[in-house]
Amino acid sequence: ETGVTQSPTHLIKTRGQQVTLRCSSQSGHNTVSWYQQALGQGPQFIFQYYREEENGRGNFPPRFSGLQFPNYSSELNVNALELDDSALYLCASSSRVDTYYGYTFGSGTRLTVV
């Protein structure tokens, strides 16, 4: 059983650029959630994908968008990067059928916007 894999692990971008982060969910999980974690803060919910549809969104602007693919992997896209977008981006997979085991998080992508 594989866990959640995120790529890349680190990324440096310039303000105004666009970025795509990728996530492979754990085997057997059909739901993917994305979180932003600023330094010293708790994870903040960005959005969740289930069956390739966005299923719940947090308080993030439309320049944060995502996709889920038939194999349940997912992408997070951020356009027009701002300095405040610098954070750890976490992907978490889960099963709609069995929530007892909680969310499985990937190791995250550390994004720095300069």
Next chain:
Amino acid sequence: GQQVMQIPQYQHVQEGEDFTTYCNSSTTLSNIQWYKQRPGGHPVFLIQLVKSGEVKKQKRLTFQFGEAKKNSSLHITATQTTDVGTYFCAVNFGNEKLTFGTGTRLTIIP
């Protein structure tokens, strides 16, 4: 919006001492989850509590869900250096998103 308050924000304890973190909500919760995040790491699921007054143990960790299902606690007995990290409670308010508490950062003094 709906949120959960977690206290304390920081806790420094001598190795061997006990540690407790508390999570409080103004609304009744259907369930609550606890996660641990090591420094530089990612959140790792510890447990989910569902029933009113539920108490669950994992070795030195004891998790409790309040009778009114509005609060929860995590207690660690005889802390060890491996317990270092930030402990988060997390709640699903029924809108498909898992809302995390503010976390309690535990530091162990050897």
